Amino acid sequence: MATSRQVLSLYKQLLEKAYKFDNYNFREYAKRKIHDSFKEHKGLSGQEQINSLYNSGIDSLAQLQRQTSISQMYTFEKLVVEPLDKHHH
Amino acid sequence: MLTNQIRALARQATRTDSRSINVRSFTVTAGSRTRSVSSKTRSIRHLATKSSTASAKSASSASADSIVTTPPTGSAITLKSATRDESQFGTRPIYLDVQATTPTDPRVLDKMLTFLTGMYGNPHSSTHAYGWETDKEVEKAREYVAAVIKADPKEIIFTSGATETNNMAIKGVPRFYKKTKKHIITTQTEHKCVLDSARHMQDEGFDVTYLPVDEHGLISLDDLKAAIRKDTILVSVMAVNNEIGVVQPLKEIGKICRENKIFFHTDAAQAYGKIDIDVNDMNIDLLSISSHKIYGPMGIGACYVRRRPRVRLDPIITGGGQERGLRSGTLSPPLVAGFGEAARLMKEEMDYDKAHITRLSNKLKEGLLSIPATQLNGSNNPESQYPGCVNISFAYIEGESLLMALKDIALSSGSACTSASLEPSYVLHALGADDALAHSSIRFGIGRFTTEEEVDYVIKAINERVEFLRKMSPLWEMVQEGIDLDSIEWSGH
Ligand SMILES: Cc1ncc(COP(=O)(O)O)c(C=O)c1O
Numbered sequence: 001m002a003t004s005r006q007v008l009s010l011y012k013q014l015l016e017k018a019y020k021f022d023n024y025n026f027r028e029y030a031k032r033k034i035h036d037s038f039k040e041h042k043g044l045s046g047q048e049q050i051n052s053l054y055n056s057g058i059d060s061l062a063q064l065q066r067q068t069s070i071s072q073m074y075t076f077e078k079l080v081v082e083p084l085d086k087h088h089h
Numbered sequence: 090m091l092t093n094q095i096r097a098l099a100r101q102a103t104r105t106d107s108r109s110i111n112v113r114s115f116t117v118t119a120g121s122r123t124r125s126v127s128s129k130t131r132s133i134r135h136l137a138t139k140s141s142t143a144s145a146k147s148a149s150s151a152s153a154d155s156i157v158t159t160p161p162t163g164s165a166i167t168l169k170s171a172t173r174d175e176s177q178f179g180t181r182p183i184y185l186d187v188q189a190t191t192p193t194d195p196r197v198l199d200k201m202l203t204f205l206t207g208m209y210g211n212p213h214s215s216t217h218a219y220g221w222e223t224d225k226e227v228e229k230a231r232e233y234v235a236a237v238i239k240a241d242p243k244e245i246i247f248t249s250g251a252t253e254t255n256n257m258a259i260k261g262v263p264r265f266y267k268k269t270k271k272h273i274i275t276t277q278t279e280h281k282c283v284l285d286s287a288r289h290m291q292d293e294g295f296d297v298t299y300l301p302v303d304e305h306g307l308i309s310l311d312d313l314k315a316a317i318r319k320d321t322i323l324v325s326v327m328a329v330n331n332e333i334g335v336v337q338p339l340k341e342i343g344k345i346c347r348e349n350k351i352f353f354h355t356d357a358a359q360a361y362g363k364i365d366i367d368v369n370d371m372n373i374d375l376l377s378i379s380s381h382k383i384y385g386p387m388g389i390g391a392c393y394v395r396r397r398p399r400v401r402l403d404p405i406i407t408g409g410g411q412e413r414g415l416r417s418g419t420l421s422p423p424l425v426a427g428f429g430e431a432a433r434l435m436k437e438e439m440d441y442d443k444a445h446i447t448r449l450s451n452k453l454k455e456g457l458l459s460i461p462a463t464q465l466n467g468s469n470n471p472e473s474q475y476p477g478c479v480n481i482s483f484a485y486i487e488g489e490s491l492l493m494a495l496k497d498i499a500l501s502s503g504s505a506c507t508s509a510s511l512e513p514s515y516v517l518h519a520l521g522a523d524d525a526l527a528h529s530s531i532r533f534g535i536g537r538f539t540t541e542e543e544v545d546y547v548i549k550a551i552n553e554r555v556e557f558l559r560k561m562s563p564l565w566e567m568v569q570e571g572i573d574l575d576s577i578e579w580s581g582h
Contacts, residue, residue, distance in 0.1 A: 025184070025538035026195055036441070066202075067195035078179025080497040081546050085177075 001047060002054035010057045011038050017061060020068035022075045024082050030064065182499045183543045187382075187534035188331050188359060188478055189501060193427075194384035194537070200430040201386065204423035212420055213411065223422040230429020237436045238357075238376060239367045240393050246412045247420055247428075250390035251358035251379035252282040253405075255325075257392055257416070258354045258375040259286035261402030262323050263295055270322035274351075276300045276308050276337075277519040279327050283356055287325075300326075304521050305468040306335035313345055323352045328360030328376075332516040332532060333467040334478025336364060343372030352400055358382055358390075362435025363443075364475060368393060374400045380424070384537060385431030389424040392416075442537050443476075449535050449544050450476035456548030457481050457533075460555055462568070466517060466530055482522070482530040485565040486558050491531060494554045498547055501532050 002010075011034070018030035044050055078084060184192070204223070212227045214220025228242065235242040248254045263273055275287050277299045287297045298316045300308045308326060324346050326337050339355060346353035354375040357366060361378045368376060376393035380386055394400050394415065408417030435442075458465060462484040468474040483491060488502040502514070517527040533547070559565040567574065 021195075025192065025540065028540045028542075029538050032445075033441075063196065063199050067199055070198070071195070077181040079181045079183060079543075080178055081183060081540075081542050082179045083177055084179060 002051055007038075007050070007054060010054065010061065014057065014061055014064065017064040017068055020064075020072065022068075022071045024079050026067075026071060180497075182497050183546060184499045185533050185535070185539070185543070185547060186499050186501050187536035187539075188532060189534070190381045190387065191384045191536055192538055193386060194431060194434060196434060197385050197427045197431045201423045201427040204426055208422065210422075212422055212425075213409075226429075227420055227422055227425050230425045230432075233429040233433040233436070234378065234391055235393075237362050237366070237432050238373075238393060239369060241396065243413075244368075244393055244396050246392045246394055246415045247425055248390050248392055248416055249388055250381070251280075251356060251377040254377035254379075254390055254392040255280070255282045255356055256286050257402065257405050258377065259283060259323065259325055260290060261405060261415075262352055262354070262375070262400065263290055264293075264403040265401045266322050267293075267295075270320045272296045272298070272318050272321040273323050273325070274298045274300065274313065274316050274321060275325040276302060276327070278302050278306060278330055278332075278516045279325070280331055280356055280358070283325060283327070302519050305470075305473070306330055306333050306466075306516070306520055307468065307473060308337060308342075310338065310341055310345065313342065317345075317349050317351065321349070321351050323354060325354040325356065327356040327358075328366065329357070329364060329475045329478070330467075330516065331359045331478075332514055333480045333520070334359075334475040335467045336360070336473045336475055338473070339366070339371045339373065346374075347372040359475070359478070362432065362439065363477065368395070375402075380428035380431055383431045383435050386424050386427040389421065389428045391428070438537070445537070446535050446539075447476045449539055449541060450479055452541070453479055453533060453535065453544050453548060454481075456544075457551055460552060464526070466520065466522070477535045479533040479535065480517075480530055481533070482517075482526050483555050484526070484529055485562050485568065486529050486555060488529050488531050490558060491529075491551075491554065494558065495550060498550060501534075502530060 014034045015031065018027060018034055021027035021030060041053060044053070204226075208219075208223055208226070210217070210219025210221075210223040212220060212224040215224075231242040231245050231247075235245045246257075248257065259273070259275075263270065271294065273287060273290055273295055275283060275297065279287075284299075287299075291297050300312050300316060302308055313324070324342065326339075326342055328339055329336050337355075342355075343353050352374040353372060354377075355373055356377045358377055358379040359382060360366060361376075362383050366373070366376070373393070374395045377390065378393070379390040381388075392415070394402070394413075402415065404415045404417070406417050407414075409419075411417050411420065454465065457463060457479075458481065460483070464482045464484070466480040466482060467478070492500055492502055514527050514530065517530055522530075535544070564574065
């Protein structure tokens with residue numbers, strides 16, 4: 001049973017991970033996607049559905065952990081829309 | 090003894106030699122790059138001289154270099170810099186060329202890494218667990234690929250990409266039925282690999298009808314009906330055009346084909362997972378898919394081949410009989426699984442991606458079409474236009490010089506294969522565009538990973554640089570003064 005405190009904590013952890021993408025486009029996408037997914041399911045009350053989404057969120061967190069690490073290992077120049085002084089890891 | 094020594098020396102020499110050849114080939118690449126850039130500069134110079142002969146008012150006969158770098162008097166901006174401090178920002182261009190290829194989604198890479206690290210079995214090895222586990226994953230990927238177009242997984246044949254699939258369909262089906270059928274119908278705006286395959290079939294004795302398109306890029310169903318003959322075997326019409334994003338009426342075409350018992354193939358490289366496709370509802374018999382257009386890896390794609398009523402074709406690649414005998418060869422599990430994951434994500438995120446892409450597309454169109462003397466190429470009807478492909482003509486500007494001025498944005502003036510040359514696009518020509526219009530068009534590709542910030546940057550950059558280039562254009566000056574360019578007698582040609 002995922003409690004609302006657990007869900008909120010998952011949301012925060014996912015977002016925190018998303019910020020770790022060195023790649024601008026992947027970072028911005030991950031932030032947007034996490035934000036929109038939680039917003040979309042905000043009013044959900046069915047415990048089964050909440051649990052299933054929570055579990056897939058846990059999987060996503062592990063995947064983000066791996067993929068942000070890779071993004072930090074293979075870095076490229078910053079894009080012309082990226083300010084240079086931001087995003088220190 | 091001596092001969093041995095000489096041989097050893099010779100061997101060594103060849104080795105060093107081949108190394109130095111390597112080095113040389115690097116310089117050659119770099120050199121040809123410089124050359125291709127300078128040829129573009131030449132074309133600007135060419136344009137500039139052309140215009141200055143045309144205009145009696147042309148103020149200076151400045152060299153091309155000063156034309157490119159010096160702003161006209163009274164202009165606050167330069168070609169190079171926008172109105173901001175460049176040193177505060179990165180230098181890598183914004184990627185707006187998703188019709189050429191898409192970035193690999195990290196979730197796809199995550200899937201692929203499983204296979205590149207531990208799960209390395211040959212999916213065709215049926216005697217041990219290494220084979221079984223990859224085989225299971227391959228079949229799962231096949232299900233994901235099939236589900237996007239509501240097909241049966243058994244109807245999916247993995248290939249190396251849409252080019253191979255198009256070859257397979259356009260050559261394979263007519264060859265199988267060549268005893269009784271001799272005619273193929275396609276369109277003038279197909280991808281080069283379709284047109285080239287059709288040309289090959291002409292060499293093999295088939296007649297090919299290339300249907301024209303209207304000014305939006307759409308074929309006419311009456312033209313199609315009129316072109317059908319008793320011995321027509323195949324109709325091949327692309328789903329979404331790669332240069333202008335127009336969507337052909339697949340369902341109507343499929344209906345006509347089925348009524349006439351003709352096979353219907355569609356090149357869906359740019360459409361798969363981006364627009365709704367149902368192979369049964371649309372009566373599609375064969376369909377081409379490319380993984381690297383849907384955030385999957387390059388080097389893999391698929392062919393949907395209908396089983397009922399059965400579509401038969403001569404395979405191009407024969408051998409071990411994999412993929413129902415239609416495409417022999419060992420499958421690559423990392424590519425197949427990556428492709429499968431990309432397809433799964435396309436289906437799962439279709440509505441989410443579509444909403445994002447449509448929003449950015451509308452913003453971009455609004456921001457660019459507000460520039461005077463611009464024109465959208467493609468259809469205005471949202472039903473027959475994919476929003477992620479925005480093709481715009483900027484009159485009185487050469488697309489290539491605009492691209493040169495836009496080093497901070499990765500764009501294309503047409504399909505990847507034609508943009509290497511300075512030839513105007515044959516697709517835009519087919520719409521009835523003249524050389525000037527075809528030359529002045531640029532394609533903007535918006536995808537899952539494009540951000541609003543990038544679109545804002547692009548709108549600003551294009552506005553500034555179109556204004557800049559036009560300020561230097563005597564043609565533009567004449568248009569502003571109300572001179573009808575068609576009334577001018579051009580000298581010097
Ligand atoms: C419409 C269309 N067909 C076919 C292809 C070729 O696809 P692939 O790169 O998978 O061979 C492309 C991509 O350039 C395309 O846009």
